[in-house]
Amino acid sequence: MSEEKLKVVYHEIAELINDTIPEKWSEVYLYGEIAEGSQTAYFYYYPEGNGQPVYSNNIPDLFHISEEDYKKLWHQLLDSIQKLWKVFKDDGQEPWTNLTIHLNHSGKFKVHFNYDDLSNANPLEQKTIWAYKHLGILPKSKSGKKFLEKYLQTTEENNQE
Numbered sequence: 001m002s003e004e005k006l007k008v009v010y011h012e013i014a015e016l017i018n019d020t021i022p023e024k025w026s027e028v029y030l031y032g033e034i035a036e037g038s039q040t041a042y043f044y045y046y047p048e049g050n051g052q053p054v055y056s057n058n059i060p061d062l063f064h065i066s067e068e069d070y071k072k073l074w075h076q077l078l079d080s081i082q083k084l085w086k087v088f089k090d091d092g093q094e095p096w097t098n099l100t101i102h103l104n105h106s107g108k109f110k111v112h113f114n115y116d117d118l119s120n121a122n123p124l125e126q127k128t129i130w131a132y133k134h135l136g137i138l139p140k141s142k143s144g145k146k147f148l149e150k151y152l153q154t155t156e157e158n159n160q161e
Contacts, residue, residue: 002087009084010111014103016080017043020056020073022063024048026105029134031127032081033098035118041077042127044135048105053135100134125151 017028030043044053054062060070081099089095096113103109118126128144129151131137139145 002091005087006084009080009087010101010109012080013077013084013101014107014109016073016077017045017103020059020070020077021045022059022065024105028101028103029053030101030103031098031130032078032084032101033118033126034082034085034095035097039078039082040123041074041081044131044137053137100130102134 013030017030021028024047025045026048028043028045030041032041033039043056045056046053056074059065060067084099085095094115096115097118098114098116100112100114101109102111124144125147128139128148132139132148139148
């Protein structure tokens with residue numbers, strides 16, 4: 001696999017995240033998903049000196065940034081994630097379905113690739129699980145809490161077998 005191509009795309013993703021966040025930050029957790037005919041991405045970041053994560057899609061409202069400017073950066077981020085997926089595919093690697101990138105402000109990062117079939121996954125449930133696993137965020141809605149509780153119980157039972 002072309003390490004140089006990967007390095008360029010990872011740098012591009014990090015720069016887009018940095019350009020999207022209008023304040024100093026310490027850590028970012030990015031979720032990106034590529035599926036047949038669709039793709040998505042979102043991230044949470046921790047503002048410098050603050051232990052509460054900020055959801056990327058809340059940036060326009062919190063910082064009075066135009067939706068148009070935000071969406072332009074978001075589409076560029078999606079394009080970069082697609083480029084990353086293509087580098088793997090072009091190299092004959094098994095295409096991943098989603099990834100998580102943990103990035104800190106000093107530039108260090110970790111990437112986790114997932115190969116699960118997400119064709120029948122509910123995007124909201126997927127996000128609930130991801131946010132809980134990576135950030136410890138509990139859902140606010142009753143239905144979200146109930147879903148997460150059931151998921152955790154099922155996972156715990158499967159781990160005991």
